[in-house]
Amino acid sequence: MTAVSRSASPKAARGRRSYSLVIGAGLLGVIVVLAILAPWITPYDPLAHDLESILAPLSSDHLLGTDHLGRDVWTRLLYAARLDLLIGVGAVITPFVTGTLLGAVAGYYGGRIDLAVSAATDMLFAFPYYVLIIALVFSLGPGIPSIFIAMAVVAWVSYARIVRGEVLSARGQQYVMAAKTLGYSDLRIIVRHILPNVITQPVTYAMSDIVVIIVGVVTLSYLGLGVPPPTPDWGSMIASGQSYLTTQWQLSTIPGIAVVIVGLAFSLIGDGLTHRLRPE
Amino acid sequence: MALRYFLRRLLRMIPVILGMTIIVFFMIHLVPGDPARTLLGPRAPAEAIEAFNLRWGFDRPLHEQFLSFLGGLFQGDLGTSMSYNVPTTELVSGRFTPTLLLLGISALFAMIISLPLAVVAALREERTPDHVVRVIPMVGLGLPAFWVGILLLTFVALNVDWLPVGGYGATWPDRLIAMILPGLTVAIGIAPFTIRSLRSSLIEVMEADYIATARAKGLAGVRVLWAHGLRNAVIPTVTVLGVNLGWLVGNTLIVEKVFALPGLGALMIDAVLERDFAVVQGMALIFGLLVVLVNLLADVVRASLDPRVQLS
Amino acid sequence: MSAPVLQVRDLQVRLSSPRGVVQAVRGVSFDVEAGHTHGIVGESGSGKTTLLRAILGLLPGNATAGGAISVSGRPVPLAGGRSKAVEGVSIVFQEPMTALNPVVKVGRQISEAPRHRLGLGRRAARDRALELMRQVGIPDPARRFDSYPHELSGGLSQRVLIAIALSAEPKIILCDEPTTALDVTVQDQILKLFSRISEETGVAIVYVTHDLAVVAQTCRTVSVMYAGQFLESGTIEAVFGQSRHPYTLGLLGAVPDVSRGRTPLVAIPGSPPDLVNPGEGCPFVPRCSYARDECSHGVFSLRSVNHHQSTACIRSDALAGAS
Numbered sequence: 001m002t003a004v005s006r007s008a009s010p011k012a013a014r015g016r017r018s019y020s021l022v023i024g025a026g027l028l029g030v031i032v033v034l035a036i037l038a039p040w041i042t043p044y045d046p047l048a049h050d051l052e053s054i055l056a057p058l059s060s061d062h063l064l065g066t067d068h069l070g071r072d073v074w075t076r077l078l079y080a081a082r083l084d085l086l087i088g089v090g091a092v093i094t095p096f097v098t099g100t101l102l103g104a105v106a107g108y109y110g111g112r113i114d115l116a117v118s119a120a121t122d123m124l125f126a127f128p129y130y131v132l133i134i135a136l137v138f139s140l141g142p143g144i145p146s147i148f149i150a151m152a153v154v155a156w157v158s159y160a161r162i163v164r165g166e167v168l169s170a171r172g173q174q175y176v177m178a179a180k181t182l183g184y185s186d187l188r189i190i191v192r193h194i195l196p197n198v199i200t201q202p203v204t205y206a207m208s209d210i211v212v213i214i215v216g217v218v219t220l221s222y223l224g225l226g227v228p229p230p231t232p233d234w235g236s237m238i239a240s241g242q243s244y245l246t247t248q249w250q251l252s253t254i255p256g257i258a259v260v261i262v263g264l265a266f267s268l269i270g271d272g273l274t275h276r277l278r279p280e
Numbered sequence: 281m282a283l284r285y286f287l288r289r290l291l292r293m294i295p296v297i298l299g300m301t302i303i304v305f306f307m308i309h310l311v312p313g314d315p316a317r318t319l320l321g322p323r324a325p326a327e328a329i330e331a332f333n334l335r336w337g338f339d340r341p342l343h344e345q346f347l348s349f350l351g352g353l354f355q356g357d358l359g360t361s362m363s364y365n366v367p368t369t370e371l372v373s374g375r376f377t378p379t380l381l382l383l384g385i386s387a388l389f390a391m392i393i394s395l396p397l398a399v400v401a402a403l404r405e406e407r408t409p410d411h412v413v414r415v416i417p418m419v420g421l422g423l424p425a426f427w428v429g430i431l432l433l434t435f436v437a438l439n440v441d442w443l444p445v446g447g448y449g450a451t452w453p454d455r456l457i458a459m460i461l462p463g464l465t466v467a468i469g470i471a472p473f474t475i476r477s478l479r480s481s482l483i484e485v486m487e488a489d490y491i492a493t494a495r496a497k498g499l500a501g502v503r504v505l506w507a508h509g510l511r512n513a514v515i516p517t518v519t520v521l522g523v524n525l526g527w528l529v530g531n532t533l534i535v536e537k538v539f540a541l542p543g544l545g546a547l548m549i550d551a552v553l554e555r556d557f558a559v560v561q562g563m564a565l566i567f568g569l570l571v572v573l574v575n576l577l578a579d580v581v582r583a584s585l586d587p588r589v590q591l592s
Numbered sequence: 593m594s595a596p597v598l599q600v601r602d603l604q605v606r607l608s609s610p611r612g613v614v615q616a617v618r619g620v621s622f623d624v625e626a627g628h629t630h631g632i633v634g635e636s637g638s639g640k641t642t643l644l645r646a647i648l649g650l651l652p653g654n655a656t657a658g659g660a661i662s663v664s665g666r667p668v669p670l671a672g673g674r675s676k677a678v679e680g681v682s683i684v685f686q687e688p689m690t691a692l693n694p695v696v697k698v699g700r701q702i703s704e705a706p707r708h709r710l711g712l713g714r715r716a717a718r719d720r721a722l723e724l725m726r727q728v729g730i731p732d733p734a735r736r737f738d739s740y741p742h743e744l745s746g747g748l749s750q751r752v753l754i755a756i757a758l759s760a761e762p763k764i765i766l767c768d769e770p771t772t773a774l775d776v777t778v779q780d781q782i783l784k785l786f787s788r789i790s791e792e793t794g795v796a797i798v799y800v801t802h803d804l805a806v807v808a809q810t811c812r813t814v815s816v817m818y819a820g821q822f823l824e825s826g827t828i829e830a831v832f833g834q835s836r837h838p839y840t841l842g843l844l845g846a847v848p849d850v851s852r853g854r855t856p857l858v859a860i861p862g863s864p865p866d867l868v869n870p871g872e873g874c875p876f877v878p879r880c881s882y883a884r885d886e887c888s889h890g891v892f893s894l895r896s897v898n899h900h901q902s903t904a905c906i907r908s909d910a911l912a913g914a915s
Contacts, residue, residue: 123299126575130530131548131567138552138560139308208421215424219534222426223549238427245434256427263422264415271418489691493753495650496683497705498760500676507704508693515695586695587740 021272027265031081038078046071046079046232055248065250067240073251076232077258083227084234085262087144088214091151092206098152099159100202104190106160107167117164121157129154133216134225142225151213158209159202166198200277207270211263218259234259285583289576300568301353304561305346336362336558358562363554368562371547378448378455379543382466382532383574385459387521389467390474394517398478399505405483413479417472425531429465429538437461446540462539469531470524477520482513515586522578525571533567544570595665596623597763597796598647603659605642605651612868616642618820619659619893624764624813629790629797631807631828633843634817637864640800643817644766646670647798649678664763682757686769688749692741698752699725699737705760724755727792729785747778754785764796765789771806783810804843808832816840819865819875825894826901836897836908839876874904882907 034041050070058065064073106117124132133150140146170176171194179189220226221235229236234255241251316329316338333339337348352359358368401413437443442457449455485491486509494508495501521528533545540546544566551559583589605617616639624630634640645651646668647661653673661668663680677683685691693701699721707717718737725733728751741749750770757765767786771779787810790797799811807814808828815825816839824837835841842860862879865871873888874880880887884907894902905911 119295119299123296123303125526126296126300126571127303127564127568128526128528128530128533128571130533131564133530134533134549134552135304135307135560135564138555139557211421215422218424219426222424223534223537223552225552235424238424238430242430245430246438249434252427252430256424256431259424259427260419260422264418267418267421271414489685489687490693492650493683493685493691493701493756494693494704496648496677496681497756498677498679498709499704500708503708508696511695512693588694588742 019272020268021276024265024268024270024272027261028269031262031265032085034078035081035085038075038082041078042072042075044072044075046076047230055244055251057248058250064254065248067237067251068244073237073254076237077234077255080232080234080237080255081258081262083231084214084217084259087147087217087227088210088262091148091213091217092155092210094148094152095155095209096159096202096206099156100163100195100199102156103160103163103165103202104167104195104198107164108171108186108190108194110168114164117160121160124154124157125161129212130216130219133220134223137220137225142220142228144227147217147220147226151216155209155213158205162201162205163198166201167194170194170198200273204270204274204277207266207273211266214259214262218255286576286580289579293572293576296572297569300572301350301565302346304565304568305349307564308557308561353565358565359558361551361556361559363551363556363559368559371559372544372562372566375542375544375547378541379532379536379545379570381455381459382462382536382541382543383529385456385463386466386470386528386532389463390470390521391517393467393471394474394478395510397475398482398513399510401475401479402482402486403505410479413475417476420468420472420475423468425465425469426534426538428468429462429535432461432465433539446538448541458539458541462535462541465535465538466528466531470521470528473520473524473527474517477517478513481516482509485509485513488512511585515582518578518582518585522575522582525575525578529567529571529574595625597626597664598622598624598798599660599662600643600647601660603643603646603657603661605639605646605655605657607642607652608654608656609868614867615870616655616820616867617646617657618867618870620817620820620822621659621894622815622822622825624796624798626763626796627790627794628813629786629799629811631799631801631811631814632817633801633804633807633814635802635864637867638817639820639867640817641768644683644768644798644800647678647764647766648681648683649674649676679760680763681766682760682762682764683766683768684750684753684757684770687773688746688753689741689773691753692749694741696740697738698741698744699733699739702752702755702759705756709760721755721759724758725752727758727789728752728755729781730755746774747781750774750778750782751785754782754789758789758793758795762795764798767797767799767801769801769803770799772801772803779806786810804832816843819870820867821875821892821904822894823876823905824901824903830898830900834901836901836903836911837876837905838880838882838907838911841911842879874906882910 048071050066052070053062053066054070055068056062056066056070062072062074064077066072067076102117106114132154136150136153137146140149167190175193175197176189179193184193217226218233218235218238221233222239224239226235227233229240237255238252241248241255245252316324316332320328320332337345349359356369358372360367361371364371397413397416401410404410433445437445443461444454444458447458449458486505491504491508494504532543533548535541536543536545537549544563548560548563548567551563600623601621603617603620604615607614607616618639620643622630632640632643642651642655646657647663649668651657651670651672651674655672657670657672659670661670663678668678692698699718702724703717703721706712706720707714712720722733722737725736730736730748730751736744736748741752744752753770771782774782783806786797786799789795799807801807811828813825813827814831815822816831816837817823818839824831824835824840831840832844835844839860860879865875865878873890874883874892877883877887882905887906892904892906894904896902897908
């Protein structure tokens with residue numbers, strides 16, 4: 001899915017790519033620092049109701065106003081960043097590892113193992129993303145652990161497909177042949193020789209996958225299947241602000257913008273990595 | 281010839297569909313403990329759980345349940361709604377039209393959004409317009425569809441008289457108008473993929489020899505771009521659209537809910553919220569089949585665009 | 593002598609690249625008369641493709657050009673990055689398979705210029721295309737009209753490309769290695785077709801290739817191009833028979849008698865100069881066994897040595913008896 005095209009001036013493109021890596025990493029760094037320092041940045045408790053100041057507008061007291069229970073929106077936004085970023089990055093790890101390993105094994109050995117892995121990926125891939133996630137979270141019961149399981153069940157497919165294809169073409173290359181003639185074990189060849197050469201693709205894909213997962217979590221929370229209230233989360237913040245959107249536009253708009261910025265940061269990093277890690 | 285290709289593709293789908301059925305059925309049994317506990321809640325009395333299991337056949341061995349589920353499918357029985365006590369097929373009827381309409385319109389919108397952006401980027405490669413167009417998919421990927429939908433509803437539909445604030449019309453013109461904002465929302469979700477694909481394939485195509493031939497004929501630049509460039513560049517984009525169909529269809533689910541469209545997606549989400557396990561199961565299967573079939577359609581479209589693809 | 597249909601005067605093309613400005617064409621001049629065939633011989637990278645693009649009026653966006661080109665007396669705009677070819681000039685590319693649009697029927701590709709450039713009606717454009725297909729020797733044109741390129745053989749595809757080139761009613765057809773991708777028998781047929789077309793229609797043909805035998809077989813006059821310059825120019829008999837430039841001699845290798853058949857390009861030791869910074873003097877000096885000190889200084893351009901021939905070599909007299 002990543003668009004790699006011939007470019008008029010590779011040098012200029014390369015420079016610009018590093019640029020996008022720097023901007024993406026910088027953006028993400030700022031967000032992470034803000035999220036970590038949340039308790040010191042804002043004086044408010046993200047959960048404490050303050051019925052004195054319900055639906056307050058933007059002010060110096062409440063930078064982004066307050067919600068229908070008088071909770072400070074800026075504070076909740078920062079605490080939500082902690083949770084949503086953690087889920088996004090955390091939930092990508094299991095599918096990344098299992099998908100990469102399954103794809104590598106399928107591509108390396110071929111035959112029945114490949115057939116089984118490919119059949120499983122084909123079937124899971126046929127389901128619309130949200131249908132599968134929602135159905136899984138539904139049957140597991142709402143909540144964060146369910147999200148982790150659902151993502152682990154669904155998201156490995158893409159990694160398996162990507163890595164399988166890469167390993168398939170790497171299998172015939174000379175360095176693999178050489179390793180084989182030296183009598184190395186298959187595991188050693190896969191892990192020490194092939195994977196380091198093909199890992200770029202799944203790593204860059206993981207960046208956009210994190211975006212997809214965060215958007216997924218936010219969507220589930222909006223539907224009431226994700227992070228249970230009152231824990232601050234961008235999705236439930238958007239959902240609770242929806243009723244007041246015509247008068248208090250910021251309540252639903254700002255958490256959404258937060259999602260977009262985080263998504264942009266990861267996408268920029270992925271874009272930069274694609275070009276940084278691409279072999280000459 | 282085309283018909284035989286079609287039939288062969290359908291035949292090859294059978295194992296995939298069977299696998300999907302297994303996935304859908306066993307999804308509910310992923311639950312640690314039993315479904316009744318999850319559905320009725322941890323404080324439900326034991327008698328209620330027993331009655332529930334008896335009513336829905338959860339007391340039988342798993343393979344027996346699966347066989348009767350499969351047997352039902354062959355007779356066109358998708359199970360019975362727990363909330364309404366009517367067959368799922370009955371709930372589903374009439375809900376295909378809004379969903380298919382939404383899918384078609386969003387695919388159309390996605391192309392309408394992507395074409396000019398990709399053209400501008402490809403013709404100004406590595407210059408400012410291209411840089412701008414390359415950032416759009418990065419922003420687009422992080423846009424939650426429901427959020428875009430909410431914003432469009434609040435800030436566009438409420439301010440434009442002729443746009444309905446959600447819902448579905450009774451007449452065809454009304455229905456089409458009702459599809460504009462939902463279609464746009466879904467299209468924004470899929471556009472990151474189509475823009476990216478169309479841009480890179482257009483750049484590649486415009487460097488091809490046959491573009492030079494077309495230019496050498498003395499044709500105007502627009503005609504070269506349209507009749508020779510885009511006709512070729514669109515082919516891989518149709519494939520990309522097919523590959524990302526799961527994402528496209530998944531977004532319709534959320535968008536139908538936001539815009540209160542009486543489609544398949546809204547039905548599934550309502551079933552989830554009502555904890556209607558049988559309908560969720562049936563809908564998951566329907567959506568899986570839908571994607572498989574639309575994918576076949578994408579193949580046919582691609583074959584009709586590319587004479588090199590043989591349908592035999 | 594009729595007025596030349598193509599006039600190129602001191603053409604210079606510079607292409608900007610990340611490495612610097614490449615001087616792809618450095619002061620090239622030549623004329624081609626109607627009905628004549630002129631060959632341009634050179635290795636890849638000698639600037640012949642850029643020269644062709646300049647004549648077509650389709651220099652890339654990173655190009656700047658000096659000098660002048662005129663077609664039938666009208667000047668050709670030399671700005672880079674144009675997207676529409678000059679009227680009266682057509683081109684036939686090397687690879688018929690990639691030079692045809694894979695998703696458009698060949699008949700439509702031939703009728704496109706008559707319809708959209710010459711303004712013919714749908715019916716008339718189709719008839720014109722069928723006529724052109726007959727003219728270039730495509731059997732059963734009515735049936736082939738609806739074929740797609742991948743359904744045709746290499747030879748037929750090349751004929752389609754020639755029909756496309758003729759479809760815009762050109763005064764000049766540029767041929768960029770048009771037979772290299774074909775096997776020998778088909779190659780001969782295509783070359784004969786070019787000769788016939790030139791006789792029948794009076795169109796001038798500029799033939800760019802590295803294949804000396806093809807030039808010998810089809811062209812009346814030839815120029816030898818190297819490092820963006822013409823090193824030798826003249827009639828086929830003169831240039832190939834009595835070459836007055838060491839580079840031409842090198843190209844001809846040990847087989848001076850081109851009539852004996854296909855002559856492969858013999859490797860000349862060394863490589864062409866870097867056109868980002870070519871320096872002064874004769875560009876062939878580093879590879880030339882006749883070079884003297886004076887060859888490394890000054891400007892080298894074609895000068896006549898006799899009625900049939902001109903050379904850029906200042907030591908051409910020393911070569912007079914060499915070939």
